[in-house]
Amino acid sequence: WRWIKGKRQMDNYFNVLNAFIDKKDSYYSIHQIAQMGVGEGKSIGQWYGPNTVAQVLKKLATFDTWSSLAVHIAMDNTVVMEEIRRLCQWNLPCAGAAACSSVEPDVLYNGYPEEAGVRERLSLWKPLVLLIPLRLGLTEINEAYIETLKHCFMMPQSLGVIGGKPNSAHYFIGYVGE
Numbered sequence: 001w002r003w004i005k006g007k008r009q010m011d012n013y014f015n016v017l018n019a020f021i022d023k024k025d026s027y028y029s030i031h032q033i034a035q036m037g038v039g040e041g042k043s044i045g046q047w048y049g050p051n052t053v054a055q056v057l058k059k060l061a062t063f064d065t066w067s068s069l070a071v072h073i074a075m076d077n078t079v080v081m082e083e084i085r086r087l088c089q090w091n092l093p094c095a096g097a098a099a100c101s102s103v104e105p106d107v108l109y110n111g112y113p114e115e116a117g118v119r120e121r122l123s124l125w126k127p128l129v130l131l132i133p134l135r136l137g138l139t140e141i142n143e144a145y146i147e148t149l150k151h152c153f154m155m156p157q158s159l160g161v162i163g164g165k166p167n168s169a170h171y172f173i174g175y176v177g178e
Contacts, residue, residue: 015066027064028057036060050162050169054131061129070126077134090124129159136163150175 003009024031034044036056042048048056054073061071070087074080136145141163152158153174160173 019064019066027066028060032060033057047166049166051133053162054133057129057131068126069129071129071131074130074132077132079130079132084128084130088126088128090126 003013019027020029022029022031026032033048033053033056036059037046037048037052038044039059040052040055042052058071058073061069070084072084072087136142136149141149149161152161153172158173160171162169162171164170
């Protein structure tokens, strides 16, 4: 799904907006982030570094019944595939997609079209947000990482990069030129 200017958006578009809207009861609102940060040892109004934000998002995702996101934080720059498989697998009392007919189809298929076999392969999997906290330089980004970072931005699955200094971080979703 892609947002198209001037076209009526799918209901899921509004569901995503509502999950982040600035209201106390929205799953990922600033209110929820601040409150969950308290559980991470941060006072409300205190700086949350990228690792704290990652931990907070992981905890908030457990309360998100709409999207059923699985959030995984790759510690020590290591992605362990078995951990991700275990996290993303639905723990349903049924044995296979056909036996799970009582489960809401949109929850299982996460918006995938009805292509041959795609739904059955994906039906028992949750959508994943993989967060990889790492440092790309001390005071500025190391030139060695720039081309690889550009390739990450070109991936349709990329959610972007958070970076910067304490009290001055930025969220990058792409690049222009070099």
